[in-house]
Amino acid sequence: MSGDHTAISAFLDAQAAEAGAARNTLLAYGRDLRDLSDWLGRRGLALAGLTRDQIEDYLSFCDAQGLSRATRARRLSAIRQFTRFALDEGWREDDPAIRLSGPGRAKRVPRTLDRDQIEALLGASSGLGRSPVDRARNLCMMELLYATGMRVSELVSLPVAGCRGDPAVLVIRGKGGKERMVPLGPAARAAMRDWLAIRDNAPQGSALYRLLAGRG
Known part of the structure; x- marks a missing residue:
């Protein structure tokens, strides 16, 4: 064993x-x-x-x-x-799984939100939180997720440097270190500008400073 x-x-x-x-x-x-x-x-x-x-x-x-x-x-x-x-690695001379067929995956049609549901979700995000800071952060996260389709893990590791300068495009590092470019719409860019203004005024190293993006 x-x-x-x-x-x-x-x-x-x-x-x-x-x-x-x-x-x-x-x-x-x-x-x-x-x-x-x-x-x-x-x-x-x-x-x-x-x-x-x-x-x-x-x-x-x-x-x-x-x-x-x-x-x-x-x-x-x-x-x-x-x-x-x-x-x-030379641990064995054959591969017993090379031609083995698996059970496969059940194909499911992805469930999506309609336009009204998306607008309701984004609208609710702007009012969700115990303080104006929380609400600005939550709106920024939801707008970025909606605009880019990125994973939550990609969002929280997004470099702050790539978000500065009001970019029209974000470079996102995904699985295996692969990078892709995604466009940002006006609403996402505005929410990101508002959040960065709040974040940049927080003491460096504080929990607020680290929220949303892990690297400066």
Whole structure:
């Protein structure tokens, strides 16, 4: 079992350093691979000798436990990444997961808000908060999320330097360190200007100074 944990740790370190995997991805990989390791351990087996049949048996076990197709597909993805890494590192001479088909993901049509709902949400944001500072921050966040479609994790790590000068376009760093450019409309730009004016007057290092963007 300790050998499994050492191998999993080495794999996660490589994913972080070489593939630039996000923290949430690494946490999911770690959980999924440790679950597989525990399943193997209860049968006197280990990751070093993992076979295609064992992977299929494990996925059948996950299905019997009532895990969703999305969860089983994610676990198979983690296993594939790990076995490919083990092959590249010379830990084994084959990849037992290379031609293994997974359960796939159920296709769902994304649910969206209509125009009236969006306007109501943005309107409510301007009045949401215990103080004018809170309300300005909340409106800025909602306007930026709506204008750019960025993730919340991307919003809170947005560099302040990229927001200055009333930009018409923001550069957003997403998963894997990839950057993309997104346009800003007048409402988002106005909300961002108002928030920066408040933030810049706060003492450097204070909680208020750090809100919304983590770097100056």
